[in-house]
Amino acid sequence: MNARQARIVWGKEVRELMRDRRTLISTLVLPVLLIPLLAVGFGFLTARQAGKVRQEAQQTGLKVMVLGAERAPGLVAFLAQSPVLRLAPATPDYAARIASKEVRAAIDIPAGLEAGDAGGGLALPPEAAGLPVVRILHYMGEFRSQMAVRELQRLLREYRDRVVTARLAGMGLTSRDLLAPFAVAEENVAASRKVSGNLLGGIIPYMIVILCFVGAMNPAMDLTAGEKERGTLETLLTSPVDRSSLVVGKFLATLAAALASATLSLASFGATFSILPLALSASGPDARASLLFSISPGGLLAVLAMMGPLAVMFSAVLLAVSLLARSYKEAQSYGGPMMFLVIGLALVGMLPGMELTWRYVFVPVTNVSLISKEILTGRFPWGAIAVVFGSSCLYAGAALAAAAAAFRRESVLFR
C-alpha cells in the first residue's frame, strides 16, 4: 500500500462527499437534529396532543354507554357525577358503536350489584352467586377510549371503597385501619448517573449505532456503486493508484463519515439531555427531574471509544457489499436488509433486563450496545470491555480484508 496515494484518494473523496447533499444530510444534519427533535419535539407534541384531548373530553365529555343501568341506579348516579364522562342509554349495537368511535366505552353492570338496596343504601351480594363482575368494554389502543377506561376504573375504585366503608360501618368497624393498615413510600437511592444510565442506557447506544451505520451507508454506496454507475471507477483504475491504496482511501473517507455521525449524535444526546432538564425544572417545581437525566461526559466518551471498532466494521462491510452492486439503487437494496439486521442486533441491548453475559460478548453490535449500557450506568467491567473491543476490532479487520479482496476482483469491478 502507498500511504501518499491513499491520502490523496481520501482527501478527494472527503471533498466530494462534503459537496454531496445526500451525504451531508445523512451524515451531519440527521445525527444533530434527530435526537433533540425526537426528545423535545415528540415529547412536546405528545404532551400537547394529550392535553388537547383531555380538554376536549372535559368540554364535550367522553360518551360511555351503560348496559344494565336499572341494576345499579346508585352506581349510575355516581358515574354521572364525573366531569369527564357523558353517560348514554344502552343500545344492542354497543360493540359496533365503540368500534366506530361513536361511543368511547361501555360499562356492563351485572345483576345483584345493589341487590335489596332500595333507598340508595348498600347490601351484601348473594354469597352463592360469587362476586358480581362489572365489565368495561373498550377499544384497545384508542387514546380517548383508554381515557374513558381509566376514568371508569377510578370511579369504580372509589365506589367500591364507599361500598366497603358502608358495609364495615354496618358491622361497627372503621375502614381506615382495615383497608390501609400501613402506607407505602418509594425512595431512589441510586446515583443520578445510574438512574439516567438505566433510563437512557439502552436507547443511547441503540440510536448511536443506527446513526453511525446510516452515516456510513451513503458515502460507502457513493464511493463504490455510485462511482461504477457514473463511470468514474474505470477512470480511476487506469491511474497508477494501487488497489490497496484505493481501498484504504475510500475506507478512511467512509470511516470519517461514520465517526462524524457517531460523534455528532453523541454530542447531540449530551446537549439535549443537559438542556432538557433545565427546561423541565424551569417549567415546573420538580427539580429532581434534572437529576434523572444527568449523563457524564466521561461515559459518553467511553461509549464513543466503543463505537470506534464498530464504525470500522460498518464502513468496511458497507464498502464491500456496495461494491457488488452495479448502481446506487442496487446498493440501496442491499443496504436496507443490512440496516434491519443492525437494528435487530442493537435492539437486543434495549430489551428490559438484558445484561452483558458471555453469551452476548461476541455478538457484533449487540455486545457494543450492552457494554455501552453498562458504561452509562457508571460500571466499567474492564474484562468485558476488553473482550468486546477486541472482538469488534477482529470483525472490523475481517470486514476490511473482505472489502480489499472485493476491490481486486474483476467480476466485481466490471459488473
Add this chain to the structure above:
Amino acid sequence: MIEASGLSKVFRDRRRGRVQAVEAVSFTCRPGEVYGLLGANGAGKTTTLRMLATLLRPSAGTARVAGHDVQSEAGAVRARIGFLSAATALYGRLTAREQVAYFGRLHGMQDARLRDRVNELFAWLELGPEAEARCDQLSTGQRQKVSLARTLVHDPPVMIFDEPTMGLDVLAARAIMRFIQNCRARGKTVLFSSHVMSEVERLCDRVGIIHRGRLLAEGTVGGLQSAYREASLEDAFVRVVEAGA
C-alpha cells in the same frame, strides 16, 4: 510501443458459462503511429484495450506497454498510458482543475509542476473560466476537453482510445480526431478502437480487424483494400468478417 502477443480473455458467466471474449490477439503499435482496432460491437475491442490498460488480467498471452509487462508491472504500465473511453467519466462534484490535478497527484506529480502543467493544458484546450466550474455544470464538449486534459496530465508516451467519439456531436468528435493526430505528431504510440470506418480511414496508419475475439486481418487501409480487392475499407471489413465467420 505496444506489443501484444497471443492475448486471450475468458469470462465465466453464470448464464452463458465460459465466454471467450478475446482469443490469441497479437499486434504491435510503434511510437508515432496510430493503430486502429476495427470491429463490430462485442467483437472484443474493449476487452483487448482493458487488458492493455491493466484493468483486466489476460487469461493467456502477454503484452508489453512502453517496455513494461501488463501483468507483472501493472503500476508501471498505468503510469505510462493515457486511457480514454466513452466509459471513463469525470467526477461531477469536482471542478475541472481539481479533477485534472487529482489524477496528476495520483501520477506522483509535485504541486508546482502540476500547477504549470494544468495551466498549460487548459490554455491549449481553450478552457478558460470553465476550469473553475464543477464538471457536472459543463457542456459535453467542455467535459470532453477536461477528459483529454486528464489523460495527458502526466504526458504519457502511450495513448489508448476506446471509441472516444461515441455519443459526441460532429464538432466534439472532430476535436478528438485532431487531438489524436496531435498525439501522433508528438511521437506518442496511439491505439485507437472504433467501429466507424470514416474515423479509422482518416486516422489510422495501420488497422487490425477484430471479430468474435480474433484478429482476422491487419495492414494499412490501402493494403487491406487491395488484399481483399475492395474499393472501400467498409467493403474490405465485411469481406474479412464474412470469411472469418
